[in-house]
Amino acid sequence: MQRILRMQEISKFFPTSGVQANDRVDFRVAPGEIHALVGENGAGKTTLMNILYGLEHPDRGRIILRDEEVQIRSPQDAARLGIGMVHQHFRLVGEFTIAENVVLGLEPTRNRFFFDREEAKRKVREVTEAHGFHLDVATRVDRLSVGQMQLVEIIKMLYRRAELLILDEPTSVLTEHDVHKLFTTLHRLVELGKTCIIITHKLGEVKAVANRVTVMRRGKVVAVRNSAEVNERELSRLMVGESGHLGEARRRATAASSGKSPGRNVLELKSVGLTVRGRERPLLEAIDLNVRAGEILGIAGVSGNGLEDIEDLVAGLRRPTTGIILHDGEDITGLTTQELRRRGLAYVPADRLHRGASLASSVSENMIVSQRRRFARAGILGRRSVSAFARALRERYSIQANLLLPMGMLSGGNIQKVILARELTSSTDFILFSEPTWGLDVAASEFVYDRIIELRSRAAAVLLISSDLDEILTLADRLIVMYRGRIVARLDNSGSLDKDAIGEYMLGIRT
């Protein structure tokens, strides 16, 4: 058998976000290899693996497993075919033992009704030892280290006789030491006849453990290589794309800034850190940054490296564990969202559907949420002033929608327009954008960029968080790069920045 798996001409389009997640993807895995699937967020690798594991159905394409075409409609089908997936976020019950977690859903029984705990322990111990692991299966899972928990997830798959294991960003929660142990485990599994696919964006690991690597970008496969034949810089370039001519857009942006130098510090983060229980690594560490009036500060990085956490902190939705946040020199750490908005914070969130909008409410109701007091006299909402306001916004932002319709009926692009319209019309000196053009077409994206540049020329301070490096390089005056919760680079966007170099910072290759 030459190939254990071939996913052929796989295409998947998500109408709600307008994104072609997979575009005629051809993905082949040889038996007994460790195959790395790499790409930035939004590249389509998670969607591809979700299709393989039965969590999504492709619009087009076939899956050929062990030389036979198969239909995978659900994770149960996948399990039956010997495909197992270890997710990034563990699905374990802390209070249960290892054995109980592994057999969950396939419990051995006595007399058909009683859970046979001894049998469960015996079978799990058998599987564990057969693969060379040393774990006491009677231990409670919440007493294990994170690395050991991940092992339990792997054992769960092996118990279900998985031959092809998919691991989704397996090292994102592990310490360096555990990462080594995981690689040893993967090698051992391969020796025992398994095949592994790891989804990762960490290129160093690709070289350390994988035999072959498939690189995806914007829904397409851009390269397939033997890992021995390719170096990290090359992989990085394949992942983030060519350093194109950004001059055009950049010229536009510099012209718009009309040579005014940035003013006072509007927003500052000093020694900000964020740790949560259950995660060994702090989500954010030693974050120092400042945004000045009339400048755009870009925060670049791959999703999961702290961008979302900075977003939540600056927006006032989470409190930092350490450090302070200042607005115009005043301490605003821990203020409520109401107080922050009163201070003039505007915020375009990455999560449009749950945070940025109330899908069940009408477009007008969505438009007025942050300025509701403006329309209320003596506590009563002026219906006419609300509809006048809403109509004006719709006009200015070319929103295709009936204002009385629930938001949930609008297209993704229009939802974003409503959110932008609302946030940009509040008089503001500071605005936070997170992934503002994700899923938008070119015209809509240009519209957003024009608005952002306009804000800067009105001396607002703009913080732009984005995992789209092109976007940051088009708009930002300065940028910082996040990796694993820390700032690894601070750069001025002078127009001659090396995109490859930034890509390397984002992927942890360069420090």
Place this chain on the structure above:
Amino acid sequence: MRVGRHGENILVSGFGLLLTLGFAFAIVVVLILLLSEEPGAALLAFFLGPFTNSYFFANMLNAAVPLVFTGTGMALAFRGSVFNLGGEGQVYSGGLIATVICLALPGAPGLAGGTLALAGAVAAGAVLAGISGLFRMKYGTDELITSFLISAAVILLINYFITGPLDDPESNLLATRAIGLQYRLKHIFPPSRLNPSVFVALATAAAAAFLLFATRSGYELRMSGLNQEFARYGGIDVRFYLVLPLLLSGALHGLAGGLSILGTYQRCIKGFSAGMGWNGIAVALIARNHPLGVLPAAFFFAYLEAGARAAMLQADVTFELAAIAQATIFYLITAQALTHYLSLGGRQGL
């Protein structure tokens, strides 16, 4: 296509509701056919009885009054996405407190004392529900459970008082002494018990609708209920709106109890409020949590009961028929509302 709040087709959704109510009626018809020796008379009595004379009709309107209050109270709670399951206890305690205040002030002027009594009733209900809200806000405890448990305990406590220290030795009922004459609301259509509280009910429903849809607080309450994360993002104090809907809901339930005493019963009878809380939930669900919809919904519930009573008096059916009809509706409406709410993705948006 006319589109409703959740993008659903209003005609289809309304039709579904009618279907449910029609189905409940169908069950009543079937039961009457099965159980009655004179089904024709029984059916006639059930469907038309309440309209045949003004006594039945007026009493039916009066029975709808507490349901308007409890229904509106539940609608407000649901709009805030909080569950007030303590309605029964809140109505009952409203009734008791109103009675106690009236009994404690035998010589006071009717208007002053009566207002005080109602204020006490409102406060009693609000406090009982508000405690659950406070616990939810501070400790994250599920108000569905706490409101129910508190109510259950309170009911037992009130029963003790009515049958014990406050019991009227001269009455055959398990009840307190009667309140002073000056406190009793005038009967508009004697001998029926219809009284001015029906106007208070209409005004309350209108006021609640106004609050929800025309005021800033109502807007904040609704946004908080539909999507708490969005509301918080927009600068709304979502913690406050965990408590406010419960306070309002409890207050209205208490008022229902107080007005029932002053208008209908004139003494606190053991169990007078049984069912007002639970039916309030069904009324709110039928009304799709719109205070103005509560009016026809409450009327409909009262109609069921009045029809059953008429069938019982004029034919040979027992009163359980009404209970069965109400239970069927409650069951079907809850199922319909549940499917609706699950399709919206869970707790938000009830």
